[in-house]
């Protein structure tokens with residue numbers, strides 16, 4: 368099963384008016400560093416604080432009337448749950464969100480405020496997924512998965528259309544990679560419009576399930592570990608139907624970042640670009656700062672979300688070494704302090 372440029376264009380029409388077309392801005396500091404023009408696609412400013420609203424809105428818009436009466440359910444590390452809660456509430460649909468105890472409390476509170484029913488179970492994304500499947504089977508709720516569904520992938524892909532529209536000369540797109548809905552959708556869109564583009568996926572070194580799966584040439588499970596990029600945690604599903612094969616076919620490279628590097632991305636976005644980003648959101652910028660990606664032409668780096676605990680954000684931008692950075696084997700020293 369795959370998602371085509373045609374599906375993504377249809378999704379863009381369907382969700383117009385339900386999402387914002389986010390800004391794309393030049394980054395003089397990153398352009399100087401890379402020696403080539405770098406633009407940032409600011410999806411951290413999307414309604415609900417991440418791009419996940421695109422996929423959730425596209426999926427909700429295609430539910431049939433009988434399903435809308437019963438409601439929807441999802442397992443989510445936070446941003447998908449938040450997006451689905453928002454999209455479902457707009458349509459007056461019941462929504463139940465299942466999540467693990469690892470999800471930060473700020474994300475839990477925000478989803479509750481959006482009017483969703485919450486189920487907090489287990490210590491991993493997989494436990495939350497099992498609970499969501501139980502509710503789907505026993506209460507007849509429709510599962511809306513966070514990444515492995517063609518409607519979700521097509522919705523995330525609408526970002527790719529906006530990138531090419533604004534920067535037709537882009538040569539390399541840097542995109543976050545977890546379950547692969549975002550990367551698969553964006554890659555299908557940008558390569559559909561411009562086949563020569565390179566798409567690079569970025570994950571954290573601590574628990575990169577898609578990278579391990581691509582290396583193994585089949586979906587594999589990895590241990591889920593605490594990371595600053597908590598929105599990139601979790602597996603890709605051993606019975607993955609859509610995103611594994613699309614990422615296998617469409618991604619040119621996958622780059623892994625340490626906790627120290629991810630923190631530098633968050634800090635740079637705040638200090639230089641005046642943007643709030645969560646760890647996952649900052650990982651493409653982190654890859655540029657770390658000198659881990661190269662390109663022959665203009666780069667677009669996606670900033671995918673901003674839903675970070677603000678106390679953690681304060682500690683990072685003040686240069687405190689967080690518990691996440693301490694877990695890195697090779698420490699790079701204290702980057703500075705707030706005055």
Ligand SMILES: *Cc1c(COP(=O)(O)O)cnc(C)c1O
Nearest residue numbers: 446543545546547548549671672
């Ligand atoms: C979900 C998410 C990702 C990863 O998306 P996938 O489709 O699971 O690969 C990246 N960044 C943020 C902020 C997210 O919420």
